[in-house]
Amino acid sequence: MMDEPKPKRQALADLNSVSNVLSNQLLIDSSKKPLELKKRSKRITASDEKLRQTTNDNENIYHDEVILPEVPTEDDPCPEVDFDKESESDPYAVSTYARDIFRYYKYRERFFKIGDYLKKQNHINRDHRAMLVDWMVGVQESFELNHETLYLAVKLVDMFLDHVPNVAKEDLQLLAGTSVFIAAKFDERSPPLIDDILYICEDAYSRDQLLQMERDVLCTIGFDLGMPLSYRFLRRYARVIKLDMPTLTLARYVLETSLMFYEFVHVSESLMAASSLLLALRMKHMGDWSLVLQKYSGLKLEEVEPLMYRLNHMIIKRSLNFDRLQIIYQKYCHEVFHSVAAMPSLESPIPITEPISAPPELGN
Template sequence: MESRRIGLSLRTDQHRENVIVGKKIDNAQPRFPKSRPALRDLSNKIGTQIPKDGPQKNLVKFQKPLATAAPVDIAKDNISKLKISSGKVETNTTKRKPVLLLKPLKKQDSIIDKTSAYSAKQLVIYDPDENSKNDPCAVTEYVEDIFSYLREMEVKYAVEKDHLQDHKTTSSMRATLVNWLIELQVSFKLNVETSYMCVSLLDRYLQLNKDIGRETLQLVGVSALMIASKYEEIYIPEIGDFVYVCDDSFSARQILAMERDILATLKFSLGKPTAIHFLRRYSKVARASQLQHCLAKYMLELALIDYQMCHILPSHQAAAACCLAIAILTEEMDLSKVWSPTLVHYTTYKLSDFKHVIRKFAVLLDKEDKSKYRAVSEKYAQASNHKISTNPKLKGRLITKLLLEKN
């Protein structure tokens, strides 16, 4: 249950989403998508910003050594002796405060380039947990150890590249199933963590069991969703609800049997971290706005459907989504100005470590209009998600530039 506690403790008020406490699902009212048989027709028919840089100490940049500064009128200031050392003026009198005389900085010597909205990035590494050190739920004294552990777990339980090779399940079948599972998450009003964990369980099980084909793939998907619901939710849908959404293609007994098989195959190792866990931390470090955080979540859920993104580590996905989301909405063409020294320090990732993942996200955003898997786009076209999937900046110059770059 470590990652469950971690996921709850590291959520910030700014980036908290989908938390419904004490509200039980009313089974008397219909809330399900149109029932359909297994994998026959799973097309989608369901229909304060924190300051970017914060307060910083004024930084002074010397144009020339202080010895070349303008002369001081000693008689006028009644200063009998001046000692200039280390950029400070020392006097032998306390009647006047020491005066630092410097020539004004030229325009080209300006410390911060103001030509871009996001170029005024941090020049020093700041502490993102400064304002939450007195919050016991933030566990700031353990944050570094926690994410170090999560990085180990994501490698330990990684999904192999091309894990569906020589498999009865194809990438198209997987995409259709995941699209439908996201529809269920919206319909059942489940937490976003449930979707991420469900897809993670699905891929990990499929790479260990290559005999799953069209006849049982939906059974695996709905069983994985039930396991993820038990792990992440306070109130979970009843098993009869899962039978209903499968159009009675599978019985409750079959779903329970598949649940046991998934757990046994994975040896009850359910603690693999997902991209949303890392994204919340990275958004806090980057001081991302709600809109930027929402755009990053949109890209990560698009990645859930895409088979070519399965093997990429969740922390790499989260870093790429966070960086690209901020760059898109601030219209910053230089990604190195977005991925600041503070982000490098706390994520331990340089931009070059995940630049290839950013290009993959650019491809996903570019082809989303033509995709037949519309569950994520329709979910993020709602007002509750800032209608982020309809934002015109998603087709801006930065995406065009990334698409033209060579891998």
């Protein structure tokens, strides 16, 4: 007989100090009562009629028949390479459908764009969001969740904040914990329990509050969790060029670091993945943007390179100005992750005094 799974709560001792910091920074009130929940829920969902209309519109978009454009053979920049045909013997590669799956992901990116939502959030700012994502990475590590779960959870937070104005600062950790809960149920074989989520939030919220927030988030996104994720694109691009694990891990470090920075939330997932990979290739002197990558990403070097330099600038600035947000850096300093965070960045053409930002042409 197999051993019973151990409670996840035992693995969460390391999060106590992180939760304390987040609680202090975000002024979390642990004395909330169910009566206050009803008031706050009403405030959050004050635009229910508009939300229902948005949900209905989303359903119309998502459920319409999708006809993807055919890719002409003459436009194939590297016809001699067919990675999916090479992978036909691997049932886990789903090589028959892989190309169409990622074309469909790219098609779907347009429906999950994030706007400049801080303009309609009066109680939170870039620093609050950065601290929140840093904390979510700690949660992902402590629960040993898939990286896809982390990326989906962060996307859920951004989608909610983009659609629901004036979210209270004290609701942010509840939103983040609930987003991890939803993403884990979508992507994990053994997701955390409600009690586990409440525990990592130091019991600052009630079970009813978490369940209400879960309903609010799912209604806001139209119950559509099949969002394109930059992490999935990155894995695909790495597979088609048969990339070694240390270089892929370096690209993952760059991409995961970018999750903290609001400046990149509006950039497409496929471009974020491509630029992170190009930066890793150049940092490790492993080549450049090849025709194979162009073929499977649909992106040319001139589209990828400007964002790559901005991500390189981000890595440099992070080491100088973000000492208190260390969870991602410390994670990728570990030998399990090949200590990739210690890799020197590229020489940057961007002055160190410039703030972190996406290329102007990618602005909202």
